Amino acid sequence: MQRFDPIRPFYDTEVNEAIHSAVNHPMMKALMSFTFPDVEEEVWKNQLKKTHSIRDFQCNFIYQSIQKVLEKSSEGLTTSGFEKLEPNTSYLFISNHRDIILDTSLLNVALFDHGLVMTASAIGDNLVKKSFIKTLSKLNRNFLVQRGLPPRELLESSKLMSEYIGQLLLRENRSVWIAQREGRTKDGNDATHSGVLKMLAMGSDEANLIDYFKKIKIVPVSISYEYDPTDALKMPQLIAEANDEIYIKEKNEDFITLLSGIIGQKKHIHIHVGDILDTELDKIAQEFDNNNKQVQALAQTIDDSILQSYKLWPTNYIAYDLLNKSNTYSNFYTENEKSLFERRLEMRIDENNPQMVESFLAMYANPVVNKSKYLNAN
Template sequence: MSKFDEIRYFYDHEVNEALGSIARDPMMKALMNFTFPDTDEQVWLEQFKNVHSISDFQHQFVAFAVRQILAKSSDGLTTSGFDKLDKNTPYLFISNHRDIVLDTSLLNLVLLEGGYIMTASAIGDNLVRKKFLNVLAKLNRNFLVQRGLPLREQLTSSQTMSEYIREQLYNEKRSVWIAQREGRTKDGNDSTQQGVLKMLAMAAGDLSLTDYFKTLKIVPISISYEYDPTDSLKMPQLLARHRDEEYIKGKNEDFTNILSGILGQKKRIHIHAGDILDTELDEIAVTIDNKNKQLQAIAQVIDRSIISHYKLWPTKYIAYDLLHNTNKYTSEYTEQEKQLFIRRLEMRIDPSDPVSRKYFLAMYANPLVNKLKVDNNRQ
């Protein structure tokens, strides 16, 4: 038994049996009907029998599903920065996190279509408690982040995950995707949690922190949706925080978020691959000798990359102007775009509630605010 068995995705020799175990699940039928609307059930059930690796499953089914999601719920996906990457090199992609399933699914579609190494991707085990979702996640090369453990077990789990990520990058030559923070960004402020970097550093062995991070080939990823399909679903947690109340998730809340993210309107989407962290790590090694301060500095480097390359769609400028009651950015959007956004706001929250209105608008405006701060600090 491998020490990674509790968290790992399926080995290829396990794939066919695992897929067979969920082939007739009603949720699989719904997924396949969505992906191949004109195909009879018996056709894809028969095709499943020929799937013997994760690569087979991703090429023959997952890629088609993601393309359908884009076709039905977006105005298209654009990218930048990927031409700087080597197609035969595994990278550690550290990404801002807006959507449970789509962030990594869209990145992997870009990698697949560009001929790059696709990722093993971290997903919270709280999101895949249902058997169908657990199996589907592991069939799609997701490994599990164990949530809600007691402190001692959490440390052991973090060590295991750190070693697993190292194993993927070093030995399996497999790229890895992790979010810059635990859980999605709810308020539009993309920031890297030092705890994520601390976890990664646990497998450094004899290498210094910065030398080890150089070997991981860290690439910050900025993903930006014109409309956040789960914007209204993020509001209860933001309002609870505003009232200084504990927020308790509803029973099927995560699943509702997954479905809304997949099916909800996103309009345009952009993914940018930043530069590999390299000279910045050398500079941090020379100027900072305290490990915690080094982690803080690395987090800031990742944040600067993600924020400065975040695509600012018209919705960000509209939200800023509405929030601050100004016409500062009217050149960045049309009157029609503004009216569409206002209609969305009115349909998704109670616009007469000033607190809800403020938090909804800030969710969209904060990427612009943060980008302005980054640009000012560079001057």
């Protein structure tokens, strides 16, 4: 078990010591003052110091923090599909990925509210370089995805993570959240990368790939924000990629994005959990006998679930019409909603840069294009 030490969250036996080491950190004070504005510092400090498990930390502190985030920066979280899941059962949630912290935190709020097993969640080690953030992430049951390794080390790291995910799901009855691709989707096109599925399969001791995928109970998840609080921050990278330029992040860029995602305005948010993939996997096994083709077909199945159930907001339809200079979806939004969105575009994006305007609009419009393919097919 020690081999998981470089990537795993804290064990419950380590939680209290970790809290004591972090309780006086200015960022802990900022987090607790935000979460409990009417509570004296000594009171929340004493409560923290009495915490001895990740579950207690999540339920008594992080859950409350996320509720405060929703109250301050959104018009509410809605959910669908959770009634299909069984209590005391672990699932592998494969999700589209829009926000560094909130995607998985909001899923855990929904799981907790429905009396279901909360997740251990993958997070890139590039996001937890600051020691306090790393401690906080390990207290919140995050495990580390090691980034930027040379090929041989990357292979070893992927195998370790695969074994760890298998350990959580099959031996510890702990659900797991993982994004469908490395890094957040920045252009609104949600697509499952086959490399993620190949990584998951590395830790399998099953002779048959599909049998393993059935055993770990894959559940596709779609999460959508009416306003992406980090939309403007994603533009420089998108434009660099569009121009075939290498994008180099600014110092502290990830940290700024992380904070912006939490405090920025999101309006409405929706999470949908799809069906547990089972008969779909049988069908894939019948159609393909080659592992690579099975993985590609599974990636497509996950995409179909995520894109079909993705909740579209007025902002998506407005962006589509603005981008295409059309009124195709004008019955899906009001003039007031349109002016608010145009105002946001004006405030956040340099309108003298057509490429930037186009990228911004496409980010919101692409989910409409992707979902319409399924609506037209039915």
